[in-house]
Amino acid sequence: MFTKIFLCIILFGIMDAKDNRKDFKYTVNNVLQDPRFTESIILKIKPRRYLIDYMEEACRIAPTRFTNFTATYFPSVPGYLINAINGVAGNYNRDHSFWQILNKGVALVVGVSQYIPRPRDNIMFNLTDSATEHH
Numbered sequence: 001m002f003t004k005i006f007l008c009i010i011l012f013g014i015m016d017a018k019d020n021r022k023d024f025k026y027t028v029n030n031v032l033q034d035p036r037f038t039e040s041i042i043l044k045i046k047p048r049r050y051l052i053d054y055m056e057e058a059c060r061i062a063p064t065r066f067t068n069f070t071a072t073y074f075p076s077v078p079g080y081l082i083n084a085i086n087g088v089a090g091n092y093n094r095d096h097s098f099w100q101i102l103n104k105g106v107a108l109v110v111g112v113s114q115y116i117p118r119p120r121d122n123i124m125f126n127l128t129d130s131a132t133e134h135h
């Protein structure tokens with residue numbers, strides 16, 4: 001009996017660890033302007049999904065914390081630029097603020113329509129006003 005329970009615990013432990021290898025963390029962080037917020041969610045990696053798809057998923061499964069986002073399509077890039085998250089917009093022309101996208105603290109070199117999240121990524125959208133942090 002005890003051996004069975006013990007084996008079950010080990011098995012679930014292994015299954016859990018395996019699952020974590022297919023997750024990534026998605027965070028939206030605004031410490032610049034009111035309403036300030038930091039929200040994180042762990043999302044499961046799905047095949048051939050771009051970052052913008054996971055942003056939609058976060059809004060669907062946790063709508064009180066990830067209420068909305070807005071984006072502008074640029075054929076020149078091509079892809080979507082994220083303008084606002086949870087109602088808070090960057091304004092580059094006014095104060096150099098924009099929603100910068102980081103993975104493990106490093107700025108992505110492509111946008112949400114081109115980046116495919118990988119297991120254990122730590123993606124953060126950080127509202128920044130430091131022009132020097134870009135490119």
Ligand code: B12
Pocket residue numbers: 073074076077078079080081082083092093098099100101102107108109110111112114134135
């Ligand atoms: C200036 C600039 C910005 C400014 C734009 C604001 C402004 N008012 O100028 C700011 C700082 C906001 C910016 C942000 C980002 N940028 Co930028 N940006 C540029 C840059 C240097 C010049 C664009 C330009 O003025 N073109 C001339 C005008 C006349 O043409 P345009 O079509 O109207 O340009 C607009 C678009 O390029 C758009 N834009 C700017 N960056 C991005 C990024 C993406 C993904 C999209 C869809 C649109 C877009 O803003 C421009 C001005 O309105 C280009 C590099 C280049 N030399 O093209 C990179 C470039 C377009 N950016 C890039 C990237 C990766 C980003 C970020 C994702 C970086 C990050 N890790 O956060 C973010 C966007 C995040 C988000 N919220 O979605 C990449 C896109 C690569 C790709 N294939 O996806 C480029 C090509 C640089 C590179 N790495 O080679 N960017």
